Amino acid sequence: MRTYPVRVPKSKKLWSLGGACLLAGVLVAGLLYPVASGLGVVSNRAAAAVENVSSELLNGTLPEVTTMTDAAGNPIARLFDQYRYQVGYNDISPDMIRAIISIEDRRFLEHDGVDWRGTIRAALTNSSSGEVQQGASTIDQQYIKNYQLLVLARTEADRQAAIEVTPARKLREVRMALTMEQSLIDQAKRDKGLDDAAAKQEAKKQIVTRYLNVVPFGNNSYGIEAAAQTYFAKPAKELNVAESAMLAGMVQSSSALDPYTNPEAATNRRNTVLDTMIENFPERREELVAAKEAPLGVIPEPRTPTQGCIGADANGFFCDYALQFLAENGISRDSVMRGGYIIRTTLDPQVQRSTIRAVRTQASPDAEGVANVMSTIRPGKQSHDVLSMASSRRYGLNLRAGQTVQPQPFSMVGDGAGSVFKIFTTAAAMEKGLGVASNLPVPGSVAVQGMGNSSTPGCPENAYCVRNAGRYPGSLTVTQALAQSPNTAFVQLLQQTGVKPTVDMAVRLGLRSYTVPGSSGYGEKSMAQYVKDGNFGSFTLGPLPVNGLELSNVGATLASGGMWCPPNPIASISRIKRDAYGNPVMTENDEPALTAIPFDPPKCEQVVEEGLANTLAVAMGQDHLGAGTAAGAAGSAGWTLPMSGKTGTTEAHRSSAFIGFTNQIAGSSYVYNDGPNPTEICSSPLRQCYDGTLFGGMEPARTWFEAVQPVATKFGPVRLPPTDPRYMRGTDSGRIPRVTGQPASAATSRLQAEGFEVNQLDVDSNRPQGTVVFTAPSDSAMPGSVVTIYVSNGRRGDDDNPGPTETTVQVPGVGPVVIQLPG
Numbered sequence: 001m002r003t004y005p006v007r008v009p010k011s012k013k014l015w016s017l018g019g020a021c022l023l024a025g026v027l028v029a030g031l032l033y034p035v036a037s038g039l040g041v042v043s044n045r046a047a048a049a050v051e052n053v054s055s056e057l058l059n060g061t062l063p064e065v066t067t068m069t070d071a072a073g074n075p076i077a078r079l080f081d082q083y084r085y086q087v088g089y090n091d092i093s094p095d096m097i098r099a100i101i102s103i104e105d106r107r108f109l110e111h112d113g114v115d116w117r118g119t120i121r122a123a124l125t126n127s128s129s130g131e132v133q134q135g136a137s138t139i140d141q142q143y144i145k146n147y148q149l150l151v152l153a154r155t156e157a158d159r160q161a162a163i164e165v166t167p168a169r170k171l172r173e174v175r176m177a178l179t180m181e182q183s184l185i186d187q188a189k190r191d192k193g194l195d196d197a198a199a200k201q202e203a204k205k206q207i208v209t210r211y212l213n214v215v216p217f218g219n220n221s222y223g224i225e226a227a228a229q230t231y232f233a234k235p236a237k238e239l240n241v242a243e244s245a246m247l248a249g250m251v252q253s254s255s256a257l258d259p260y261t262n263p264e265a266a267t268n269r270r271n272t273v274l275d276t277m278i279e280n281f282p283e284r285r286e287e288l289v290a291a292k293e294a295p296l297g298v299i300p301e302p303r304t305p306t307q308g309c310i311g312a313d314a315n316g317f318f319c320d321y322a323l324q325f326l327a328e329n330g331i332s333r334d335s336v337m338r339g340g341y342i343i344r345t346t347l348d349p350q351v352q353r354s355t356i357r358a359v360r361t362q363a364s365p366d367a368e369g370v371a372n373v374m375s376t377i378r379p380g381k382q383s384h385d386v387l388s389m390a391s392s393r394r395y396g397l398n399l400r401a402g403q404t405v406q407p408q409p410f411s412m413v414g415d416g417a418g419s420v421f422k423i424f425t426t427a428a429a430m431e432k433g434l435g436v437a438s439n440l441p442v443p444g445s446v447a448v449q450g451m452g453n454s455s456t457p458g459c460p461e462n463a464y465c466v467r468n469a470g471r472y473p474g475s476l477t478v479t480q481a482l483a484q485s486p487n488t489a490f491v492q493l494l495q496q497t498g499v500k501p502t503v504d505m506a507v508r509l510g511l512r513s514y515t516v517p518g519s520s521g522y523g524e525k526s527m528a529q530y531v532k533d534g535n536f537g538s539f540t541l542g543p544l545p546v547n548g549l550e551l552s553n554v555g556a557t558l559a560s561g562g563m564w565c566p567p568n569p570i571a572s573i574s575r576i577k578r579d580a581y582g583n584p585v586m587t588e589n590d591e592p593a594l595t596a597i598p599f600d601p602p603k604c605e606q607v608v609e610e611g612l613a614n615t616l617a618v619a620m621g622q623d624h625l626g627a628g629t630a631a632g633a634a635g636s637a638g639w640t641l642p643m644s645g646k647t648g649t650t651e652a653h654r655s656s657a658f659i660g661f662t663n664q665i666a667g668s669s670y671v672y673n674d675g676p677n678p679t680e681i682c683s684s685p686l687r688q689c690y691d692g693t694l695f696g697g698m699e700p701a702r703t704w705f706e707a708v709q710p711v712a713t714k715f716g717p718v719r720l721p722p723t724d725p726r727y728m729r730g731t732d733s734g735r736i737p738r739v740t741g742q743p744a745s746a747a748t749s750r751l752q753a754e755g756f757e758v759n760q761l762d763v764d765s766n767r768p769q770g771t772v773v774f775t776a777p778s779d780s781a782m783p784g785s786v787v788t789i790y791v792s793n794g795r796r797g798d799d800d801n802p803g804p805t806e807t808t809v810q811v812p813g814v815g816p817v818v819i820q821l822p823g
Helices: 019-029 036-058 094-104 116-129 139-152 156-163 167-192 195-214 224-232 241-250 265-282 282-293 308-328 333-339 351-360 416-430 479-482 487-497 497-509 529-534 537-542 548-558 611-621 631-635 701-709 725-729 744-753
Strands: 065-069 075-079 215-218 342-345 372-380 382-391 439-443 445-449 463-467 475-477 571-577 595-596 644-649 655-662 666-673 679-680 687-689 757-763 772-777 786-792 805-810 815-820
Touching: 036 139, 036 167, 036 679, 065 094, 065 308, 075 308, 094 139, 094 195, 094 241, 094 265, 116 195, 139 156, 139 195, 156 167, 167 195, 195 224, 215 224, 215 241, 224 241, 241 282, 241 479, 282 497, 308 333, 308 342, 308 351, 308 382, 308 571, 342 548, 351 372, 351 382, 351 666, 372 548, 372 701, 382 548, 416 479, 416 487, 416 497, 416 537, 416 548, 416 571, 416 611, 416 644, 416 655, 439 487, 445 487, 463 487, 463 537, 479 611, 479 786, 487 537, 497 529, 497 537, 497 548, 548 611, 548 655, 548 666, 595 757, 611 644, 611 725, 631 687, 631 701, 644 701, 666 679, 666 701, 744 772, 744 786
Parallel strands: 065 342, 757 786
Antiparallel strands: 065 075, 342 571, 372 382, 372 666, 439 475, 445 463, 571 595, 644 655, 655 666, 679 687, 772 786, 805 815
């Protein structure tokens, strides 16, 4: 390995090891101030300091810039406490090494960590003056001081102790410098089998490299690589002699010698460094003299990257989420800021661009008080990787410009996702036995007892009353109901299913924030517990704040066959592997070798049976077709692929959502009030208003289709999963026994034995009077729910005059229903 020696003036070898030891005694006496009696105390304190710090000094780990990249390896954020990139000895300009040794420690290559000649001179001066006036610190000692100040210090007391001007600190530095250098020499002998001279040379290379990597150079740059980039926009290995001299000079005082604020002082100091180099390298005199006449050559302004997620611009929300995810799973923000990691994320640049474009097309970033957030997730049974995360609001600190750093896409915000929550009621009912082919009664209005109070005029006390927003048939299959979204059908289904299992289903499928203590806004009670305790029938209509990312992950769970995984933003975490001299260890492909950083996120969980998830996904596959509430949005985007979706709008139009997923991509768009004065929201364009017109099939659904359409097949073919017959027709616990043709009394007993309540109605039929003609529902229903038996009155006619083929009956709580009569 190459070296760059500094010529040292010839002198007599007076500083032998024995002489050094003798003078060390004089040094101690001088350093210990006039109170010689304190020698034992200070020596013991110094020894303890050496023991505590030496192992960390020998390890030499430095705070470095952590780089966060997208899935393609493109940097999206620089995260650091100190802007520093550690480089190896071979990646530093030879002139930089010559310059720093010339100006800071010209006897660096000779001494053993302490320059005894300079130290004795300083000790005598300090002793005669009664105070510490001279330091005579070597590069070893300066490295130790800077390492303690910039790396080890965690409190203000630590920082003061690292720079205190006392003999005690000086003595500690001396002992640590001697220990460190000898340890590095011993290490080189042991690891490389070198003799004394060669081992010392290896130790010197390590020390000067460490020193240049740790020291500050001003303008928030630490270490030589960051300094070279900050002032000259080039790597440290490309610094010329004039540039090296300027940076070497700045070590004395980076603020006073700032070339931007004090170019004259910086130039004079640079030339002083060049003068020392002329003395040490006389054969380069002409070149070095010419360098003194050159301009400083710094770039027009210092180039230091923006620290943190602010520098990520539109990716800032995702950057914040990635840091939160790491902190929740064992890698603290402080560790990230100091670790020098390469954090490769799951953010797909193509999907991210498409998502950002869609949310901002549908909601202007300048829309006062209204935000549109959307995230997409890649379904899978091993991981749910977050592909994109965006808000219509710009990420930043300028509030007047409508910017925000609030975690909009991944925190509980807004007034709810509306009817999107009907999928939780459906899933819970399916788990109890309901089949998606079953019919649900769709009354125009319902009043359910014991499910919270309602402000609806005329609603009975202790009842929850709701009516539909439009006109619907008297009954719909579960699949049709999901697409057309009648409120009354799902409120009744929630009553039959139970609020507790429905809330638990929402949590299992992905709304994990609902279990966080205090999330309800009512003391320490979680949102889930608050809804369960209140037994609120409104839960199926989604009137509660929601986490948009978790809502997207609900889609990913269903698209993954019922496998829940945390929304994962991290692909890998690593650090560049380095040798003892800080040089990157290279692979066979001439790429830096990486050391993986252990990371253990939460495990995936099978939260519902795969057949249930798949069948529900297919049942949700009609929302973008025909009479589905998202059909218009799908058509305007030119969507032609199969997908599963559900729209949602809160009663007061204060927020609205759309959840959609395929087997390749899941996501949700959520529009809500993000200003201090929430109001209703109007559509086209999105804006706050006092007579809301926003529905989930408008901007939320259009956002989803516009975002996903360009990338829908990026990860493979799009298709719906196979259905499970058990969940199509209902499981045994929800199967309605065949009682057609049986006497009404026998049919009633049989249905009651299976756990159903029975309601009886007469119907015209040529079947024997008193026998069951058909049931509604006919195939499956919720255990404990009402099954209506239609009993023949014998008045339909004979074979020659068969009578009508259909009849209209009044179903209690439903209204008129047209029934096809069997022959």
